[in-house]
Amino acid sequence: MNLSQPATDLLELVALVIRGVSDNRDLSLTAVAALGSLDRRGGQRITTLAAAEGVSQPSMTQLIQRLEQRGLVERTSDPSDGRVALVSLTAEGRAALAARRQRNAKRIADLLADLPEDDVRALSDALAAVLPGIRARVAGDTPVASRSAAG
Numbered sequence: 001m002n003l004s005q006p007a008t009d010l011l012e013l014v015a016l017v018i019r020g021v022s023d024n025r026d027l028s029l030t031a032v033a034a035l036g037s038l039d040r041r042g043g044q045r046i047t048t049l050a051a052a053e054g055v056s057q058p059s060m061t062q063l064i065q066r067l068e069q070r071g072l073v074e075r076t077s078d079p080s081d082g083r084v085a086l087v088s089l090t091a092e093g094r095a096a097l098a099a100r101r102q103r104n105a106k107r108i109a110d111l112l113a114d115l116p117e118d119d120v121r122a123l124s125d126a127l128a129a130v131l132p133g134i135r136a137r138v139a140g141d142t143p144v145a146s147r148s149a150a151g
Helices: 004-021 029-041 046-053 057-069 091-113 117-137
Strands: 073-078 081-089
Touching (some): 029 081, 029 091, 081 091
């Protein structure tokens, strides 16, 4: 099967959805991705976060400093190596991420609201069919069952 057109269509859908929810500029997409990673995987080293998000270690260090100043993350000593700091979400960071996810889910629901019910049902069925496989293929990005993966 030629996957070129479905891949192109999915990329356009992702871009449209991001554009549809991106009027909230309180956090950059990289910041949200880092917070989401901390939410899913727990405390991590800055180098691990930087590699996961595809940014340099100095850039991630600066981002973590800004998030720390806002009270969204905290650094603690790694129990296995006291010379290394682990970055973790604070309760405030978890709440901010949850609120953002909720706002984004509402915005996406608003985008879907005027579409024909059969189209929304078809989208829902397609997502249920492919999302588990896509999650499994994205290394280490399987969300914790009790948390939303939408960011």
